[in-house]
Ligand code: HEC
């Protein structure tokens with residue numbers, strides 16, 4: 001690697017702003033996309049309707065497209081097929097007058113539908129044209145997008161049954177979007193000196209903690225029981241790494257295969273980073289602990305040791321105190337270990 005090449009790489013690593021150095025170092029690699037190339041990809045429709053193609057579609061034509069290409073996932077009336085979020089619902093004639101969706105302020109309202117949230121009708125046009133149907137994005141003609149959007153607007157009672165949505169009438173529709181005035185940038189996620197009194201800070205506050213931490217939030221799901229198995233067990237499919245797991249939505253694997261709850265507790269409590277059931281890791285294996293103390297009435301002493309930590313019983317490596325472990329959990333774990341730490 002040439003010296004200047006290395007210098008350019010270092011430039012990237014050390015100084016994100018050293019782009020000119022990169023261009024010099026890799027003079028023949030890549031080139032800026034031309035306006036014509038960008039144009040072939042750019043299908044953006046802006047809130048001011050810039051980029052909106054000409055075209056039209058009726059509510060009744062939209063209903064045909066909807067039933068053929070959308071209803072299987074989003075439900076006949078946009079109410080969802082129980083798996084995906086509902087698109088329509090939760091808005092009222094009063095919201096259409098005020099431009100604010102009242103139900104958004106209700107904590108007892110079960111869902112946030114698309115029409116409750118979206119402020120600009122152009123976003124719906126853009127999104128459907130670019131991304132839907134999910135299994136065949138960009139397969140709709142511009143007129144089809146007008147038609148299917150007209151149908152959705154009709155379901156949301158924003159336009160009448162005989163409405164034709166066009167690149168001209170869509171501008172009037174914007175004036176009837178239920179949440180058209182519901183968008184705000186006056187929140188802490190939009191920092192900037194021009195927002196008086198606003199600090200650049202996230203919208204939730206959390207204190208770093210090592211002990212006595214708040215319990216983890218439970219994931220909630222709105223899926224009704226009958227829809228839970230539809231995609232298998234999401235908990236097993238995504239985010240295996242990191243703090244957030246998918247919610248258990250699937251049928252549990254046969255009961256006999258389930259790991260013992262105590263094993264799961266040992267995992268959650270962090271014990272398994274140092275202990276395994278049958279082999280030594282950092283600490284002794286649970287089966288050798290069981291063998292040593294079997295029949296010796298040592299449960300209480302072990303509970304204290306697990307809570308307080310200690311060393312010397314098995315070697316020089318200490319076991320750190322388990323401050324966050326409740327006494328009840330410590331008792332459960334010790335009883336389980338002494339019973340031979342069964343894994344099922
Ligand atoms: C195979 C299932 C499927 C089909 C068919 C489908 N969609 Fe979707 N749709 C989805 C999923 C999944 C999302 C959410 C995608 C995401 O968040 O990335 C979605 C999102 C949307 C949204 C935005 C919802 C929001 O609030 O963000 C709209 C509008 C929409 N679809 C309209 C349509 C229309 C119109 C059709 C038919 C032309 C259609 N969809 C067909 C699965 C589907």
Ligand code: HEC
Nearest residue numbers: 269270271274282283310311312313314315317318319333
């Ligand atoms: C950071 C590593 C580590 C973690 C985490 C850990 N242990 Fe230990 N554990 C050890 C070591 C090392 C020993 C051996 C200590 C000794 O020699 O006295 C030990 C010993 C034990 C003993 C036997 C104590 C004795 O006096 O014979 C039990 C029971 C035990 N651990 C249970 C647990 C449980 C339950 C958890 C989870 C709540 C846990 N450990 C977490 C490292 C760990």
